[in-house]
Amino acid sequence: MMTTPAEPNRADLGKDPARVSGMFDQVAKNYDRTNTVLSLGNDQLWRAATTKAVAPRRNERILDLAAGTGASSVALAASGAVVVAADFSPGMIAEGRRRHGDVQNLSFTEADATALPFADNEFDAVTISFGLRNVNEPKKALAEMLRVTRPGGRLVIAEFSHPTPRAFAGLYRFYSDRVLPRVAKTVSSNAEAYDYLNESIKNWPDQHTLAAWIRASGWTDVAHRNLTFGIVALHRAVKPL
Template sequence: MTRAAHSEPNRADLGKDPARVSGMFDQVAARYDVTNTVLSVGNDQLWRIATTRAVAPRPGERILDLAAGTGASSVSLARSGAHVVAADFSPGMIAEGRRRRSGVRNLEFVEADATALPFADDEFDAVTMSFGLRNVKQPKKALAELLRVTKPGGRLVICEFSHPPQPAIRGAYRFYNDRVLPRIARAVSSNTEAYDYLNESIKSWPDQTTLADWIREIGWTQVAYRDLTFGIVALHRAVKPVVEPAEPADRLDS
């Protein structure tokens, strides 16, 4: 029996204890995709399209989709012909994903901790993470792990909630999250307290430029981002540097 079967709601907090966060996602797994679509007013699908285009998957590539949940984003990537590993630290999400996506070719589900990935160095052509980095207790460690498992020259795409730069949009967004979102969550979610945490985690998360600085600090290059939906979400991209082989030393004649 997974933790999702427990009737008492599990609510994470900004301490982001991995067991509590994982348990919380276990409990919302069954209705997670539907709830996200309702709460985002359908924008989650547009964000998924933008993320897939940024990853630019190609046939034969090996791609890691971290914090994949039930695999909605992974399916979009797998349609390209790339082999996609959908990884998540919530057993409930993984189980739901395997149940729903059992017929999808080139897609496998793996339970994984973002700060200690069970993959080899330089294994993936591209790595991506949508709306998951914010839930990791040590996000910089997760970014370092993503760098480790990416091939030199490989691509990183992070899609995450951010902070609208325009004051009017920022105010309207805050009103929606504080007043409207909790009411909708009570109607459609199996764990409304999980979406209280969602609101808190968005407020406390750094802005676009700060996250870009973190990515650059870890060692990624060509770091860039663009705002989606007026900056409610930001799409970050980067590349793992290619280390040039050292020049051979000149031979000295004896």
């Protein structure tokens, strides 16, 4: 019996959780490869910078939100930390378990960033990479991250942002508008998903606005630095004692 392929699921800037989750389910299998191609290999540099910023230590409990297939979680777990990889896409979680289910100090769980299924003060560090802008209530997610982090614990957020050099910003817009959609059609199983991701990046606030959101959520020692001329911003903060 022939089966009809599922229609591509494309989220929009309303960021309905079911639609966003379904979209990521459809791209899970080739997600990491597609990201590497579309970022021209920079995704691996950004992941290394994020891992260094988290500074995981043996036996610490670390929550990796929007973990996808677990590539960032594996890097954190290599330190000996106990890592929980959480994502609201069942497809991503299934792919992560398939690839990395044998890593002893790494577990996968389905979770909504705005209503985390964890106790207060449970983690020494919480991190989220390229996922906060896909949450329909990002400020609520920041408050939830604060709740589950122990006093003195760390927050690290890697997220697409706004390039700062004017000349580079123009080049980046050209790549995003003209080149990225064509490449996505070639390498992705759901090119329309990357149309949404491109739109979500354009509509995401700049570095200073996100820093203000983090501070308003109750985090202290809020700071950020730009990666790749501000294509990505790496935000750090601490939960007050």
